[in-house]
Amino acid sequence: xxxxxxxxxxxxxxxxxxxxxxxxxxxxxxxxxxxxxxxxxxxxxxxxxxxxxxxxxxxxxxxxxxxxxxxxxxxxxxxxxxxxxxxxxxxxxxxxxxxxxxxxxxxxxxxxxxxxxxxxxxxxxxxxxxxxxxxxxxxxxxxxxxxxxxxxxxxxxxxxxxxxxxxxxxxxxxxxxxxxxxxxxxxxxxxxxxxxxxxxxxxxxxxxxxxxxxxxxxxxxxxxxxxxxxxxxxxxxxxxxxxxxxxxxxxxxxxxxxxxxxxxxxxxxxxxxxxxxxxxxxxxxxxxxxxx
Amino acid sequence: xxxxxxxxxxxxxxxxxxxxxxxxxxxxxxxxxxxxxxxxxxxxxxxxxxxxxxxxxxxxxxxxxxxxxxxxxxxxxxxxxxxxxxxxxxxxxxxxxxxxxxxxxxxxxxxxxxxxxxxxxxxxxxxxxxxxxxxxxxxxxxxxxxxxxxxxxxxxxxxxxxxxxxxxxxxxxxxxxxxxxxxxxxxxxxxxxxxxxxxxxxxxxxxxxxxxxxxxxxxxxxxxxxxxxxxxxxxxxxxxxxxxxxxxxxxxxxxxxxxxxxxxxxxxxxxxxxxxxxxxxxxxxxxxxxxxxxxxxxxxxxxxxxxxxxxxxxxxxxxxxxxxxxxxxxxxxxxxxxxxxxxxxxxxxxxxxxxxxxxxxxxxxxxxxxxxxxxxxxxxxxxxxxxxxxxxxxxxxxxxxxxxxxxxxxxxxx
Amino acid sequence: xxxxxxxxxxxxxxxxxxxxxxxxxxxxxxxxxxxxxxxxxxxxxxxxxxxxxxxxxxxxxxxxxxxxxxxxxxxxxxxxxxxxxxxxxxxxxxxxxxxxxxxxxxxxxxxxxxxxxxxxxxxxxxxxxxxxxxxxxxxxxxxxxxxxxxxxxxxxxxxxxxxxxxxxxxxxxxxxxxxxxxxxxxxxxxxxxxxxxxxxxxxxxxxxxxxxxxxxxxxxxxxxxxxxxxxxxxxxxxxxxxxxxxxxxxxxxxxxxxxx
Numbered sequence: 001x002x003x004x005x006x007x008x009x010x011x012x013x014x015x016x017x018x019x020x021x022x023x024x025x026x027x028x029x030x031x032x033x034x035x036x037x038x039x040x041x042x043x044x045x046x047x048x049x050x051x052x053x054x055x056x057x058x059x060x061x062x063x064x065x066x067x068x069x070x071x072x073x074x075x076x077x078x079x080x081x082x083x084x085x086x087x088x089x090x091x092x093x094x095x096x097x098x099x100x101x102x103x104x105x106x107x108x109x110x111x112x113x114x115x116x117x118x119x120x121x122x123x124x125x126x127x128x129x130x131x132x133x134x135x136x137x138x139x140x141x142x143x144x145x146x147x148x149x150x151x152x153x154x155x156x157x158x159x160x161x162x163x164x165x166x167x168x169x170x171x172x173x174x175x176x177x178x179x180x181x182x183x184x185x186x187x188x189x190x191x192x193x194x195x196x197x198x199x200x201x202x203x204x205x206x207x208x209x210x211x212x213x214x215x216x217x218x219x220x221x222x223x224x225x226x227x228x229x230x231x232x233x234x235x236x237x238x239x240x241x242x243x244x245x246x247x248x249x250x251x252x253x254x255x256x257x258x259x260x261x262x263x264x265x266x267x268x269x270x271x272x273x274x275x276x277x278x279x280x281x282x283x284x285x286x287x288x289x290x291x292x
Numbered sequence: 293x294x295x296x297x298x299x300x301x302x303x304x305x306x307x308x309x310x311x312x313x314x315x316x317x318x319x320x321x322x323x324x325x326x327x328x329x330x331x332x333x334x335x336x337x338x339x340x341x342x343x344x345x346x347x348x349x350x351x352x353x354x355x356x357x358x359x360x361x362x363x364x365x366x367x368x369x370x371x372x373x374x375x376x377x378x379x380x381x382x383x384x385x386x387x388x389x390x391x392x393x394x395x396x397x398x399x400x401x402x403x404x405x406x407x408x409x410x411x412x413x414x415x416x417x418x419x420x421x422x423x424x425x426x427x428x429x430x431x432x433x434x435x436x437x438x439x440x441x442x443x444x445x446x447x448x449x450x451x452x453x454x455x456x457x458x459x460x461x462x463x464x465x466x467x468x469x470x471x472x473x474x475x476x477x478x479x480x481x482x483x484x485x486x487x488x489x490x491x492x493x494x495x496x497x498x499x500x501x502x503x504x505x506x507x508x509x510x511x512x513x514x515x516x517x518x519x520x521x522x523x524x525x526x527x528x529x530x531x532x533x534x535x536x537x538x539x540x541x542x543x544x545x546x547x548x549x550x551x552x553x554x555x556x557x558x559x560x561x562x563x564x565x566x567x568x569x570x571x572x573x574x575x576x577x578x579x580x581x582x583x584x585x586x587x588x589x590x591x592x593x594x595x596x597x598x599x600x601x602x603x604x605x606x607x608x609x610x611x612x613x614x615x616x617x618x619x620x621x622x623x624x625x626x627x628x629x630x631x632x633x634x635x636x637x638x639x640x641x642x643x644x645x646x647x648x649x650x651x652x653x654x655x656x657x658x659x660x661x662x663x664x665x666x667x668x669x670x671x672x673x674x675x676x677x678x679x680x681x682x683x684x685x686x687x688x689x690x691x692x693x694x695x696x697x698x699x700x701x702x703x704x705x706x
Numbered sequence: 707x708x709x710x711x712x713x714x715x716x717x718x719x720x721x722x723x724x725x726x727x728x729x730x731x732x733x734x735x736x737x738x739x740x741x742x743x744x745x746x747x748x749x750x751x752x753x754x755x756x757x758x759x760x761x762x763x764x765x766x767x768x769x770x771x772x773x774x775x776x777x778x779x780x781x782x783x784x785x786x787x788x789x790x791x792x793x794x795x796x797x798x799x800x801x802x803x804x805x806x807x808x809x810x811x812x813x814x815x816x817x818x819x820x821x822x823x824x825x826x827x828x829x830x831x832x833x834x835x836x837x838x839x840x841x842x843x844x845x846x847x848x849x850x851x852x853x854x855x856x857x858x859x860x861x862x863x864x865x866x867x868x869x870x871x872x873x874x875x876x877x878x879x880x881x882x883x884x885x886x887x888x889x890x891x892x893x894x895x896x897x898x899x900x901x902x903x904x905x906x907x908x909x910x911x912x913x914x915x916x917x918x919x920x921x922x923x924x925x926x927x928x929x930x931x932x933x934x935x936x937x938x939x940x941x942x943x944x945x946x947x948x949x950x951x952x953x954x955x956x957x958x959x960x961x962x963x964x965x966x
Contacts, residue, residue: 037375096319099316099321101321107553178765181781220372223801228802258393659925660927665734677965678965
């Protein structure tokens, strides 16, 4: 490619449409992901992500339609169902939390694979495209689709920012919040539902297997820069934005490089840099852990 | 030619179940997931360097990548002030993304299909054969058997340390058990199992093969040996059933195996003896019934004691059902609303009342509780006291033959 | 404040039983506290002291009995109750500063989605000052010593401006200076007419610190003025443990069968 080609490929209508959607998703996933990381439930989103596949296959099989919103609606239903199953396993069995997460994740992913392979093997028209949801595929993202995921992202960010006080309280000290009369269970459920929504909205970008990176890595990077929740949300959103745009650009420039893995690697690079930067800062200025 | 893929599935499932049991009992399921994803770049690099998937070189690459994944996750957790799951999430998604990027960039040179990486293709795996003593055997089967031998040999060699570390890691460390070696070895074995099953089930579904059989077996058995044996049996059965289902409905073998494993877990959750939801509900129902029957008997006894004037007979549908049943069994007679004890029922009724009054006496001595608050707890505890415990309570409350309300405590009947 | 409300107990536990699963860990506790004071809940490890407080505050479900505050159910009086959980119950790496934590004590006066303003900040700063931590208000909580962390928690409870305070092991792992400061603040609360209930496991200091105590060991052994309750006989009853009996019956209840 010549420099001119590269610029054109970056600024093509399609790239810009994709960039808009992916950037919105990157910001919102990072913002809501902060509470998963702070609440020590970072991988709940991973179980939900893997569990979207059976929902996608079922939505396609039942409606015969391939519009993004239909498939994502199916994904949302099965993601929420898997979170319900996870909470039932935790409450009613002896199985420990880590194993419960692995069971829900593995089994629902298997069900999704079986459903999609079955559809493909029967030669159902258009079913082959469902495999794009495994690792993400932004190539087919239309303007309409981009607007849809951007709208979901905007709503999620608005809810998180509105409930920042409540979410922080519950994430830090649920027992205190409960005694003070806050409905801790419901606030938790809303946070988990928002995470599931972002996992679903980010599926076209990163796919079921890698989407969890978009809710975990930017918050982890942001945590290295600050000791305040609002600042952490802001930085995480920024990291999400930058790595999404970098991923889209890289995938537009490098042939055969998919957007999802590129976004993940970009945020991983930011994370490493953030970790390094914190070490430099703390070694110059030792932390003030002194008795007063 | 459907027998070979099934055998391959059964063997790799068994390998995963053996390793997975140790992961589950040591609460390291998360690492199984992380390693499943984390080995991908190791395998891809090995394949780029000329190895074949499942071969020696890619096994080495996978073990190296697994060790690196675990080390990195631990380093990130400690250095970055993150919880264990967030640290693992950062590391394994990054490793997996590296693997995917390498595959797509070098697609022409790597004999790896992205679908195969994610969920394996059993039929394809079994089609790759080698000749052993003149028989064409799938290469993944040979790899699986070798992996099984390695894993079993390792666990056998380190078994006491593994058991001790699983039971109490800190105590094991204190008495000098080489926990570090046991743990590192276990992680290496997880990598071996992951590589052996890679072609058959892929990098993601391997977590189901590792964790679900052991988690199911844990609901059914308590001792480590039995859990492992049951996990292997469940894994092999599910592999066969899952493969047959996939063949019948023409879909992904690995996917169906995971589904069957999930159904098996669900079944265990429902019917596991003692802890399953159905046995627990049945136990609860039986308890409610027993309490209803005993309450009818005790009320009849108290009426007899008071000369028939006590009005507090249990009412309601359950009580009348219990009364009818007791009359059928010949323990009470007369009207269901106010039954009278037969000789057969009197002994049982006396035991209940004795339990009740003994407990009131014990509470009166040992608990700061006003006398008028003693009856409700005794009404509840009376149904649980056996002969031994009644005797111990009697010894403790001394020779007192009356309860705190001044009523006589019936003596124990032989 | 509340001292004058005649005849109504501030806290009343009526025949409270708490079970994990079906196995009771706390049996038939009947306890009422009628007047503002420093009230110690004392007992050995694993006796159910924390469980008692958590049950009273609705954090663990009751399997029998009832709890009332000022003669009313908990939900009607939450605004009058302050709570200090055990220090280990939260993640001290959490990205909040001391003043952020204390501000949480004012949240129940704010409606949903309203942020704390100038008035709440002033209250929080004042409370931090009362526990002697005004100078570390903006430091991340992980950078504070154990005693300072405990005082931040206490300041948060002060910011709740409650009439009854429950503190779960506030003196555990706390340096002598912080202990003194905490005790001083708590005595001040009592003198202004608040009831302060403190879960505590050290008998020696209990005798010096508390006006009244309840001795708990899977059941309520005794309750009343400190000197009376901490008699040799009661202590023997608490610490000599004929609790295998309760334990054995508890296990029978878990399975739904009879004991031996």
